[in-house]
Amino acid sequence: MSYKDPIIHIDEQLCTGCRRCAAVCPVGAIIGEPGHPQTIDAHRCVVCGQCVQICTAYAADNESTTASRAVKLQERGQLPNVREPLFAAYSSGDIQKVKAVLADPKRFKVVQCAPAIRVSLAEEFGLPFGTLTPGKMAAALRRLKFDRIYDTNFAADVTIMEEGSELIGRVMSGERLPMFTSCCPAWVKYAETAAPELLEHLSSCKSPMQMAGALFKTYGAQLDGIAPSDIFSVAVMPCTCKKFECSREEMSVDGYREVDLVITTRELASLIKDQGIDFIHLPDEPFDSPLGKYSGAGSIFGATGGVMEAAIRTGYELITHEQIPNLQLDFVRGEEGIRTAEVQIGELELKVAVVAGLKYVDAVLAKVAEGTCPYHFIEVMACPEGCVSGGGQPKLLLETQRKMAYQARKSALYRHDSHQKVRKSHENPDIIKLYKDFLGEPLGHTSHHLLHTKFVDRSFKEEMS
Amino acid sequence: MNNVLPSPFVIAEAGKCIGCKACELACFAVHNDHNGVVAAVGTVTVPVIPRLHVVRTESFTLPVQCRQCENAPCAEACPVQAIRREEGTMVIHEESCIGCKGCAMACPFGAISLNKAFSNGKVVPQIQLKERQHNAMVRSAKVIAYKCDLCRTRDHKDGAMGNVPACVEVCPVGALSLVHPDTSVSRSRTAAAMRL
Amino acid sequence: MNRFVIADPDKCIGCHTCEVACVVAHAGNNMFLQDESGADFYPRLTVVETDEVTAPVQCRHCEDAPCANVCPNGSITSKDNSIFINQDSCIGCKTCMLVCPYGAITMVPAHKGGQKQLQSGLRSNTAGAWRSKERIVANKCDLCEDSGKGPECVRVCPTNALQFIVPSQIEDSISRKRLASAQSLLQFGGFSRL
Numbered sequence: 001m002s003y004k005d006p007i008i009h010i011d012e013q014l015c016t017g018c019r020r021c022a023a024v025c026p027v028g029a030i031i032g033e034p035g036h037p038q039t040i041d042a043h044r045c046v047v048c049g050q051c052v053q054i055c056t057a058y059a060a061d062n063e064s065t066t067a068s069r070a071v072k073l074q075e076r077g078q079l080p081n082v083r084e085p086l087f088a089a090y091s092s093g094d095i096q097k098v099k100a101v102l103a104d105p106k107r108f109k110v111v112q113c114a115p116a117i118r119v120s121l122a123e124e125f126g127l128p129f130g131t132l133t134p135g136k137m138a139a140a141l142r143r144l145k146f147d148r149i150y151d152t153n154f155a156a157d158v159t160i161m162e163e164g165s166e167l168i169g170r171v172m173s174g175e176r177l178p179m180f181t182s183c184c185p186a187w188v189k190y191a192e193t194a195a196p197e198l199l200e201h202l203s204s205c206k207s208p209m210q211m212a213g214a215l216f217k218t219y220g221a222q223l224d225g226i227a228p229s230d231i232f233s234v235a236v237m238p239c240t241c242k243k244f245e246c247s248r249e250e251m252s253v254d255g256y257r258e259v260d261l262v263i264t265t266r267e268l269a270s271l272i273k274d275q276g277i278d279f280i281h282l283p284d285e286p287f288d289s290p291l292g293k294y295s296g297a298g299s300i301f302g303a304t305g306g307v308m309e310a311a312i313r314t315g316y317e318l319i320t321h322e323q324i325p326n327l328q329l330d331f332v333r334g335e336e337g338i339r340t341a342e343v344q345i346g347e348l349e350l351k352v353a354v355v356a357g358l359k360y361v362d363a364v365l366a367k368v369a370e371g372t373c374p375y376h377f378i379e380v381m382a383c384p385e386g387c388v389s390g391g392g393q394p395k396l397l398l399e400t401q402r403k404m405a406y407q408a409r410k411s412a413l414y415r416h417d418s419h420q421k422v423r424k425s426h427e428n429p430d431i432i433k434l435y436k437d438f439l440g441e442p443l444g445h446t447s448h449h450l451l452h453t454k455f456v457d458r459s460f461k462e463e464m465s
Numbered sequence: 466m467n468n469v470l471p472s473p474f475v476i477a478e479a480g481k482c483i484g485c486k487a488c489e490l491a492c493f494a495v496h497n498d499h500n501g502v503v504a505a506v507g508t509v510t511v512p513v514i515p516r517l518h519v520v521r522t523e524s525f526t527l528p529v530q531c532r533q534c535e536n537a538p539c540a541e542a543c544p545v546q547a548i549r550r551e552e553g554t555m556v557i558h559e560e561s562c563i564g565c566k567g568c569a570m571a572c573p574f575g576a577i578s579l580n581k582a583f584s585n586g587k588v589v590p591q592i593q594l595k596e597r598q599h600n601a602m603v604r605s606a607k608v609i610a611y612k613c614d615l616c617r618t619r620d621h622k623d624g625a626m627g628n629v630p631a632c633v634e635v636c637p638v639g640a641l642s643l644v645h646p647d648t649s650v651s652r653s654r655t656a657a658a659m660r661l
Numbered sequence: 662m663n664r665f666v667i668a669d670p671d672k673c674i675g676c677h678t679c680e681v682a683c684v685v686a687h688a689g690n691n692m693f694l695q696d697e698s699g700a701d702f703y704p705r706l707t708v709v710e711t712d713e714v715t716a717p718v719q720c721r722h723c724e725d726a727p728c729a730n731v732c733p734n735g736s737i738t739s740k741d742n743s744i745f746i747n748q749d750s751c752i753g754c755k756t757c758m759l760v761c762p763y764g765a766i767t768m769v770p771a772h773k774g775g776q777k778q779l780q781s782g783l784r785s786n787t788a789g790a791w792r793s794k795e796r797i798v799a800n801k802c803d804l805c806e807d808s809g810k811g812p813e814c815v816r817v818c819p820t821n822a823l824q825f826i827v828p829s830q831i832e833d834s835i836s837r838k839r840l841a842s843a844q845s846l847l848q849f850g851g852f853s854r855l
Contacts, residue, residue: 016521018485020637035484035526056487061512083510085490124507269507394505397494399487399635401504479847520843527843544721544762563762564724566662566831575838579662579724579831594729596739605739608662608724642853649852 007047007092007243008391009076012037013067014057014088021051021089026358026382027190037088043458044193046186046358047091048382049240049391054399055089078267079274091240091391095267098234099274101260102145107232110220111146112212112291113137115153116238116302116387117265119412123394123405124269125279130408132416135284138292140272141236142285150220151287152235153294155212156301156310158434159183160425162451163205163307164314165442171348171376176200178353178368178375181307183207185245186382188455190358195365196457204452206258208301209235209242210251212291213258214450219438220291228256235259236268238302238390241382250453264392290430296327296417297425303410304356304386305332305339308379312343312352313424320346327423333414335406336384338364340375351375358382385410471646472533472553475517475613475630481640482519484526488632488641489515495619495631500586510586516613517632518575528632528641531555531576531613539568539577539612547610554615564608572612582607615643662828663722663742664804666706666812670716672822673708679717679814679823680704686805686813688775701777703769705802706814717814717823720744720765720802728757728766728799736799742828743804751798758799771796 010021010030015037022030022038029045032038040051059069072086073079077093101107122131138149163181170179182188182203191199206214213235217228235242245251246259263271272279287293297310309329316324331341336357343350353375355361361380367373383389388409396402422428439446492515494502500511517530537555540548547561548568557568559582569577582589590604597603616630633641683704706719726744729737736750737757746757748771758766771778779793804825805812815823 016484016486016519016526018483020483020485020487056485056490058486058490058513084506085509085513087506123503123505126501126503126505126508129504266507394507396504397502397506397509398491398504398631399637400491405504476852477843477846478850478852479843480850518839520839522840525843525847527846529839529842545727562725563727565721565762566665566724567721569831569835570667573838574842575835575840576842578835591725592730593732593735594726594737594739594744595735602735602738639853644852 005092006040006042006045007240008040008045008049008051009090009092010038010040010051011072011086011088011090012039014059014086016057016088018057020054020056024050024054026050027194046189046193046382047241047244047391048186048358049091050383051089052087052091052240052391053389053393053395055087056399057088058085059087079270081274082270087395091264092243093267094243094261094263095271098261098263098267099271101232101234106230108148108224108226108230109146109232109234110148110150110216111141111234111236112150112152112155112209112216113141113236113268114209114238114242114302114387115156115299115306115413116390116393116409117236117268119302119388119409119416120238120265120393121269122279124266127280128408129401129405130412132412134416135286136279136282138287139282139285140268140277140279143277143282144271144275146234148216148220148224148288148291149285150212150216150291151294152208152212153298153301154291154428154430155208155215156298156307157295157425157428157431158211158215158451159205159208159301159307160297160310160314161431161435161442162211162447163203164311164318164425166203166205167311167377168315168319169443171350178373178378179203181377181379182455183301183307184241184381185239186241187358187361187380189241189244189458190361190382191365192455192458194362194459195369196459198365198368199455199457201368202455204454206251206451206453207242207245209237209262210245210258210453211451213246213251214253215291215434217253217256217258218450219434222438223290228254231256233258233260235262236265237262238265238387238393239383240264240391242392253450265390265394266392269394290433293428293430294420295425295428295431296420296423298428299416299420300413302387303333303413304336304381305329305334305354305379306386306413308332308352308354308377310425311377312345312350314426315350316343316345317424318426319348324424328418332379333410336360350377353378355380356386357384388413470553471535472550472555473615473643473645474533475530475615475633475641475643476532477528477530478640478642479525479527481638482525482527483638483640484519484521485637486519487635487637488517488528489513489519491631491635492516492613495616497583500583511583512581514578514580514583514611516611518578529574529576530632531572532574533613533615538571538573539610542567542571552617554617555612556614556617557610557612559609562609564610566610568610568612577610577612579608579610582609662831663724663739663744664825664827665722665743666719666802666804666815666823666825667721668716668718669822669824670714672820673716674820674822675708675710675715676819677708678817678819679706680708682813682817683802686808701770701772703767703800705767705800707764707767718763718765719814720761721763722802722804727760727762728801731756731760741806743806745803745806746799746801748798748800753797753799755799761801766799766801768797769800771798
C-alpha cells in the first residue's frame, strides 16, 4: 500500500476563497488568491484536517453550476443517504468500503476507537457537548456487526509501557534528548518533512492505533484462534491523518496491514445512522476483553497533555517504586500553546514540555537543532487542543461554540479517567497479562518487532501519482 | 410623546467581507431547533436555508439581508397579515404564510426568499393541496417566505455572547453590524457638532 | 414555484378588455350559441375600481393555496406550476371563495357545451315548482392552460398592464435586487463604529 490520495481536498466548485482555512493551517499548505478557489500543497499538508473543521463554504441546494450532490457524495466516499450539507474543504471517506466489509460474513471484523471518540460521538446525534458514551459506542459497534470491540485506549496503555521505558532509558543514558512523542501522525509527518535531521529525537514507538492493529493480528489472532489473514482491522479516529498513517508502507506486521481502514468520528456516526441504529437509546455495553480494557491513563490520550500525564503517572512509579502522590497533574493540562513543567521524580528533575498546535513546534525544533532545548520529554499534538479537536471530529456549525466544545470534550475525558478503578497504565491487569503471556518485557524483542518503527525523511517532494 | 423607535437592523460593510458564508450557516443553525439541528453539522437533515444571502461577483462579496423597513413593503403586500412588527422587528409568521410570493416581489433588497418549510427534519406537507407525481396524487410541500428576524427567537443556550444576531456574532472579520438607527444617528450628529 | 398573472395599477386604465378576453377565451366557440337572454358573463379576473386604484385582481396561484387546502374533496390541485379547479367534481361549498385573500374565486353556474348544467338529483322549489337545481361551481384564473397560448388577458391589455410571471423571473428578480443592494453599499462603511 502506498500513499496516493492526499486525503484532504478543497472542492473548487464550492470554495469561495475566503482563506479562513489558510489561517488555521499550521504548515502553510493552502495556496491561492483571496476570492478564488484554493488548492492544497500535498507535500506540505500534514493532513490534520483543521481546514475541514473551519470551512463554512457550503453547497447551496440551488447552485446549478455545481455537480449534483449525489456525484459529490460519491467522490467524497460518503454514503448516498447522507443529509448534512457539503463543504468546500473535506476529507476522503472510506465508509463505503467499511460497509462492504461489514456485510462480508467471512471476515473477522475487529474495531478500535480512539479515546476522543467516546466524548464527541454523541454530538452527532444532538446530545450536548461533553456527553460521555463509551457504552453506547461499544453497543453501536456490536450492532454494526463488528466481531470484536477492542479499543485504542488499551494500546495507549501499551504505549505508556513502551514509551515510558524508552524515556527512562534515554534519560539515564542522556542520549537523543529531548525525546518527542510519536503518537500524532500529523506531527510525525511534519517532523519527517520539515526536520528530518531531528527524527532520532522521536520516540520509536508506533502510535497507539498502529500498536493496537499489530496486536490484533498477532496476540488477538492467537486468542481467538483466527488466521491473521481473515482479520479485518478498522480504526475509528478523531483524526484525518490516521488515514495516512495506516497506509504507510512500514505499518504492517508479518505481511499484514496493521490497520486496514480508518474512519473518522463523523464517518462512524454516518454509518450508525445509515444502519438505522437508535444511538441515543442504546444500552451501555462493555468492550471485549482483553484488548478492549483500559486504564484512566489510556483514556486521557485524547487531550493535549494526556500522553504526558499518563507517562508521568507510570514513569514516577517505575523509577521511584513509590505511589505517585497525586494522580491529577494539572500542570500539563491546558489549551492551545506550549506548557512546560519540572517534575520531581525521586532524584530526577524531569523537564517536560507539552506542545498543543503544530504551529508552536517550530520554536522548539529550532532549540533542539541548536542543542539548547532544556527538556527531557516533549509531547506534540498537531491539533489545537489534542485529538478532541481533531480534523475527523464532529464539525461545528457555529465557530462561537468551538472553545466550549473542546473544553467539554476534554472535561469528559478527565471525568472518564477519574471514574476508572485503574488509572495507571502499568496497573491495567490486561496489560500485565499481555507482557506476561506475549510481549515479555517493554522494549523486548517482540515489542521491537511489533510496536516500534522507523521514520523516513520526506523533505524531498514526492511525486504524487 | 409616544414615538415608535425605528427598528434596528443588520447591515454589512463592503471591503471587509471575505465571502466565507459563516453568516449564512450560523443563520441556518440558530433557526432550526425544530429540525433537530444542534451544534454539529451531522445533526443537519434539511437543506441549508439562510435568511441572509452572500452576494458574490468577480470584484466583491457581501451579504444582503432585511433592513426591517419602517413602512415594510413586504407587509403591505401580504394578503394574510403574516408579516407583522414585533418588538421592533418585522417578523414573518410562517404558519400563516400562503406562499403567494407578493412579499418577495415587493422587497427591493431581494431579502425574502421562498422555500420549502421543514419541521422535525421533514418537509411540511400541505393540508390538502395535492399534485400528481408518478401517477399518484400526493400532498405537495408547503412553501413559505424566509427572511431575517434578527434572531429574535434564538435560544441563547447555544453560547451566544450577547443579544446580537448569530450572523453578526460569527463573522470572522466584523463585516456585519447590528445598528440601532436612533443611537447611531445621534452619535454621528454629536460628532458633526464637535467638528463645527 | 407557480406561475401567475399580475397587474400594474399604474398602467391599468380600467377598460375591462381583460375581463372580456377572459370570458371569450374560456367560452370557446360556444359563447355565441348561448341564448342571448341567459348569456353568462363570468370573467375569472375582476377589474377593481376605487378612488385610489384601478387594477384587475386575479388568482396568485399561491404555493400553499388556501383554496386547495380547504377544499373538502380534492377538487383544487397543483398542476404544471399552477393551481387548478376541477369544476366537474366541485360541490359548490364556497369555502375556497371565503378563504382566498385576493377575492379571486367566484361561484358561477357550471356550463357544458354552452348549456347550463343541472343537478341530477337535487331539486329546488322555485316559485312553487320543483326544478332540478343548476350546478354552481368555483371559478378562477387557470392561466388559459387549455388554449396553449398563455393568458389571453395579458395578450389583449392595451397598456401592457398585465404580466405573466414564471418562476425563473421571480428568482432572477430577487438575485438582481440582491446584487443591486449589495452594490449600493460598496462605497459606504464604518457601520460597526456607529
